[in-house]
Amino acid sequence: MSKYKWRDLVDINSKTRSHLSALSCIAHIDANAFFAQVEQIRCHYTKDDPVVCVQWSSIIAVSYAARKYGITRMDSIGDALKKCDKLVPIHTAVFRKGEDFWQYHDGCGSWVDDEDKKLTPENFKVSLDPYRRESRKILKVFNEWCDVVEKASVDEVFLDLGRCCFSMLMFDESVHSFNEIRRVFKEGEYDLDLYLPPVPRNLDIQFDGNVYNPEKRSLFEDWDDVIFCLASILTNRIRSNIEEVLGYTTSCGIARTKSISKLASNFKKPAAQTIIKNSCIEDFLDNEKFEITSFWSMGGITGQELSQLLNLPKEKTIKYIRDSWPTTSDELKGFIDTKLREMGKDRDKYHTIDETQTQAIADKLFQLVRGEYRLSVNAKPMVKSMMSNKNLRGNSCKNFKDCIAWLEVFSGELDGRIRELEQEYNRLFIPKTIAISVRGHKFQKHAKSSSLMFTGSHIHSKDFLEAGSRLTQELDMKFGKDSGYYPLTNLNMSISNFEILEKGKTIVDMFGRQAQVTKKVEPGNFSSVESVTAENKESLFLCQPCDLSFSSEEQLREHADYHYALKLSESLNGANEDSKNLSYGERRLLFSKRKRPACSSSKNDSKRVKSTPQSDIYKFFK
DNA sequence: TACTCACAG
DNA sequence: GGCTGTGAGTA
Numbered sequence: 214m215s216k217y218k219w220r221d222l223v224d225i226n227s228k229t230r231s232h233l234s235a236l237s238c239i240a241h242i243d244a245n246a247f248f249a250q251v252e253q254i255r256c257h258y259t260k261d262d263p264v265v266c267v268q269w270s271s272i273i274a275v276s277y278a279a280r281k282y283g284i285t286r287m288d289s290i291g292d293a294l295k296k297c298d299k300l301v302p303i304h305t306a307v308f309r310k311g312e313d314f315w316q317y318h319d320g321c322g323s324w325v326d327d328e329d330k331k332l333t334p335e336n337f338k339v340s341l342d343p344y345r346r347e348s349r350k351i352l353k354v355f356n357e358w359c360d361v362v363e364k365a366s367v368d369e370v371f372l373d374l375g376r377c378c379f380s381m382l383m384f385d386e387s388v389h390s391f392n393e394i395r396r397v398f399k400e401g402e403y404d405l406d407l408y409l410p411p412v413p414r415n416l417d418i419q420f421d422g423n424v425y426n427p428e429k430r431s432l433f434e435d436w437d438d439v440i441f442c443l444a445s446i447l448t449n450r451i452r453s454n455i456e457e458v459l460g461y462t463t464s465c466g467i468a469r470t471k472s473i474s475k476l477a478s479n480f481k482k483p484a485a486q487t488i489i490k491n492s493c494i495e496d497f498l499d500n501e502k503f504e505i506t507s508f509w510s511m512g513g514i515t516g517q518e519l520s521q522l523l524n525l526p527k528e529k530t531i532k533y534i535r536d537s538w539p540t541t542s543d544e545l546k547g548f549i550d551t552k553l554r555e556m557g558k559d560r561d562k563y564h565t566i567d568e569t570q571t572q573a574i575a576d577k578l579f580q581l582v583r584g585e586y587r588l589s590v591n592a593k594p595m596v597k598s599m600m601s602n603k604n605l606r607g608n609s610c611k612n613f614k615d616c617i618a619w620l621e622v623f624s625g626e627l628d629g630r631i632r633e634l635e636q637e638y639n640r641l642f643i644p645k646t647i648a649i650s651v652r653g654h655k656f657q658k659h660a661k662s663s664s665l666m667f668t669g670s671h672i673h674s675k676d677f678l679e680a681g682s683r684l685t686q687e688l689d690m691k692f693g694k695d696s697g698y699y700p701l702t703n704l705n706m707s708i709s710n711f712e713i714l715e716k717g718k719t720i721v722d723m724f725g726r727q728a729q730v731t732k733k734v735e736p737g738n739f740s741s742v743e744s745v746t747a748e749n750k751e752s753l754f755l756c757q758p759c760d761l762s763f764s765s766e767e768q769l770r771e772h773a774d775y776h777y778a779l780k781l782s783e784s785l786n787g788a789n790e791d792s793k794n795l796s797y798g799e800r801r802l803l804f805s806k807r808k809r810p811a812c813s814s815s816k817n818d819s820k821r822v823k824s825t826p827q828s829d830i831y832k833f834f835k
Numbered sequence: 836t837a838c839t840c841a842c843a844g
Numbered sequence: 845g846g847c848t849g850t851g852a853g854t855a
Contacts, residue, residue: 247844271845287845334846341848366844366849513842565841567853593850602848658838 215409217436222379222409225440228361231375232470232589236437238444239590240372241466241474242452244351245483247368248274251347252303254460256319264301265293268339269332270323273305277483290324307337310609311618313625313674315340335609338601338622341367342629349637350459358451363590369478371471373590374444381443390416409436418442421449422465422486425477425497430490437491441467445488452486468494472508473584476501494584499532508581515565519578522552522566531582542579546571596634596642598709601626610701613689616651620681621674623706628674641716643672644708649684651704655697659688665708681706 217235224234231237244250248266253276258264263279265272270290282297294300304322306315321330348367355362361373381388383395390413397403397410412433420442424432433439448465455461465486466477473494477487480501489497497503505525506516526533538545549571566574580586601623610616634642648662661684665676692698 268846273846339847368844510842515841597850600848604846660837662837 214411215435217409218405219403219407219409220405222436223405225375226379228373228376229589231361231373232587234375236440237469237587238374238378238437238440239468239471239474240374240444240448241365241471241478242355242370242372242448243464243478243482244368244461245464246274246276246280247348247461248305248344249276249279250274250461251344253301255317255343256301256303258301260462262301263297263299264303265290267302267304267322267324269334272302290322294324304332306340306343307332308340308622308625310336310338310615311621313621313628313678315342315626315629334604334606338603338619338626340626342626342633344368345630346633347459347461349633351455351461354455354458355451358447358454361590362592364593371474371590372448374447374467377447378440378443381447382439388418390418412436412439416442418446420488421445422467422488423481424488424490425480425493426490427496427500428493430492434490434492437469441488441490445486448486468584470584470586471588471590472581472586473497475509476503476507489584491584495532495535498582498584499529502528504530505534505578505581508586511581518565519574522549522556534578534582538579542572542575545579546575549575596711598707599627599630599644600705600707602703602705604703605701608700610704611699613686613693616685616689616701616704617678617682619704620649620678620685620706623704624674624677624681627677627706627708628672631672635716638713639716641671641712641714643712643714645710645712646708647677647680647684648707648709649681649688649705650707651685651688652702653698653700654702655695656692659692661685661687677706677708 221235225231225236225238232239249264252266253260253262253264256264260276261278262276263282263284264276265279265284266274267290272284272286272288272290272293275284275286279293279297279300282293282300284293284296284300288296290302293302302322302324304318306317308315318330318332322332325331344367348364352362352364352370355370355372358377359372359374360376363371365371382391383398393413394410412435416433416439418439420432422445426432433442444467448467452463452465455463462484464478464482464484466474466480466489467486468474468477468489469491473489476497477489480487504516505511505520508516511519520530523534534545538548549566550568553566553568553571577586603619603622605619610619631642631644634640645665646662647665648660650658650660652658663680663684665672665680689698
C-alpha cells in the first residue's frame with residue numbers, strides 16, 4: 214500500500230495545486246558560470262578552454278575549465294593570468310560614451326599592453342544585453358517543454374513538473390509498468406480519498422542523474438520516487454535539448470519544493486543533476502552541513518539575526534531546529550516571542566525581525582527545515598520598469614555635455630532592450646514615464662521624471678534622449694551652479710508604466726477611441742492582455758509559443774494541452790531521436806507550428822555582427 | 836507614489 | 845567588488 218492518496222496524484226495535474234500536493238515535483242535548473250559560457254560559445258572556444266568573463270579588470274564569471282587553476286571571481290585579471298597563462302579573458306560588450314549601441318571589442322581589455330585597446334569605466338559602459346538575450350533563448354526552450362516555468366534570474370529557472378510527470382505516468386504507452394494504475398485511472402475506478410496501489414515491482418524505468426541516497430534506501434519506495442524518476446528523465450532531455458541547440462550546460466536539482474531543488478541543483482556542478490527523494494530530504498539537509506542561511510532569502514541579515522535569536526549551534530542547525538520543535542510551529546513561535554521580549558532594550562539589534570510576523574516566521578522555519586516549505590512556481594510578470602545606470606568615476610561626467618554623452622548610451626540601451634521584448638512577445642512596449650536620477654559627492658540623489666508622449670506607434674532612442682536631456686537640463690539649471698554638483702558620481706535613466714499593444718495596430722484600432730489599456734499578466738508564458746473601456750470589455754489570451762490568441766481562458770488551456778501532448782510524445786516515443794538531425798527551427802516548426810521570429814533589426818545587432826562576423830551565436834534567429 | 840533597504844546573482 | 849535587478853516596508 215502506498216502512503217499517498219489518489220488526490221495527491223491527481224493534484225499534481227493541476228497548475229494551481231500541484232506545489233501543495235504531497236507528490237509535488239519541482240526542478241531548479243541553473244546555467245553554469247553563465248556569462249563565461251556565453252562568451253565561450255560566442256567566440257568558439259571549447260568547454261576545456263579556461264575562459265573568464267571580464268568587466269574592466271575584474272572577473273565576473275569563471276568557466277569550470279578556469280576554476281581548475283584555482284581562479285575565482287575575486288581574482289583580478291592580473292592574479293588570474295599568474296595562475297594560468299593560457300587564460301582566455303573575454304571582456305563584456307560595452308557602449309562607448311556618446312554612442313547609442315554596444316559592441317564587443319574582442320582582443321581589447323585592461324590586460325592588453327596597447328593603451329588604445331584598454332577598456333576603462335571612464336569611457337565605456339558595460340552591456341549585459343548579450344546575456345539577457347541568451348537567457349531568453351534558454352527560457353523559450355523550457356517553455357516548450359513545461360507549462361509552469363519561473364525565471365528566477367538571468368541564469369536559473371524553476372519548473373513545476375506536475376503535469377509533465379502526470380502525463381508521462383498516465384499516458385506514455387511505451388512504459389508498460391504502469392498499465393494497471395492507468396487502467397484504474399481511465400476507467401475511473403478510484404476514489405480521491407483512497408490510497409494508491411503499491412508501486413509495481415521491476416519497473417522498466419531508470420533515474421537519470423544522481424539520486425542522493427547515503428542510506429542506501431530502495432530507489433522506488435513509493436510513487437513520489439516514480440514521479441521523480443520520470444522527472445529526471447524529462448529534465449535530462451530538456452537539458453540535452455538546450456545543450457544541443459544552444460550549447461549551454463546546466464545543473465539541475467529535483468525535489469518536492471523550490472528551496473530543496475535549489476540546494477540540489479547546486480550540489481553537483483557542472484552539468485549534473487541531483488535528485489532528492491522525499492525520504493532523503495532530512496539526510497540531505499543534515500549530512501551536507503546546510504544551515505538556515507543556506508536557504509533562499511535567509512542568506513543575509515535576516516538569517517543571521519534569526520540564528521542568533523534562536524541560539525543556534527554552529528553545526529547541525531537544521532537538525533537542531535527540527536529536534537527542538539518536533540511537532541508544530543506553535544512552540545517555535547512562542548520561543549521566538551519570548552526571546553524578543555527578553556531582548557527588551559536590545560530589541561533594535563534584531564531590526565529585521567518583525568514581532569507582528571512571528572507566526573509566519575515560525576511557520577516558514579518549521580517547514581523549511583523539513584523540506585515542507587511550499588512556494589508555488591510563478592512566472593514573473595513581463596516588466597515593470599527598465600533602468601540604464603552608470604556609476605561615474607573621476608571626471609567622466611563633469612558638465613552637462615558629458616551628461617548628454619551618457620544619456621546617448623542609456624537611450625540606446627533602453628531602446629535595445631525594448632526591441633528585445635517586442636520580438637519576444639510580438640507586441641509593442643510603450644513606456645509612459647521616464648526618469649533621470651543623479652548622484653554627486655555632496656548630495657545623495659536628485660531626480661526628475663515626466664511622462665513620455667507617445668507619438669505614433671514607435672518609440673526609439675531619440676525620444677528617450679530628448680526627454681532625458683530635458684530632465685537633465687532642468688536638474689542642471691536647478692543644482693548645476695552648486696559647488697559639488699559636478700562631477701557626478703552616478704547618472705541613470707529609467708522608463709516605466711508600459712503599455713503593451715498588438716503590433717501593427719494602434720490602441721484606437723484595437724479598443725476604440727476612449728480606450729484605456731490596463732495590463733494584466735498571467736502566470737506562465739500564456740499572458741492575457743486585458744483592455745477595459747467605458748463600453749466594451751475584451752480579453753485576449755495569448756499562447757506565446759504559437760503567437761495565437763484566444764478569446765477565453767478555457768480555449769487557451771485547451772490549446773496549451775496540445776503543446777504538452779506534442780512535447781511529451783516527442784520525448785517518450787523516440788520522436789526526439791528521429792528529429793535529431795533537423796535544425797532547431799525545423800524541429801520547432803514540426804512540434805509547435807511556430808513561426809521563427811524575424812531577424813532582429815536593432816542597431817545593436819548590425820553593429821555586433823559587424824564587429825564579430827565569425828559569431829553564429831544568434832543563428833537561430835536568422 | 837517615491838524612496839530606502841535587503842537580498843540575490 | 846562592481847553592477848543590475850526585484851520585492852517589502854515606509855513615509
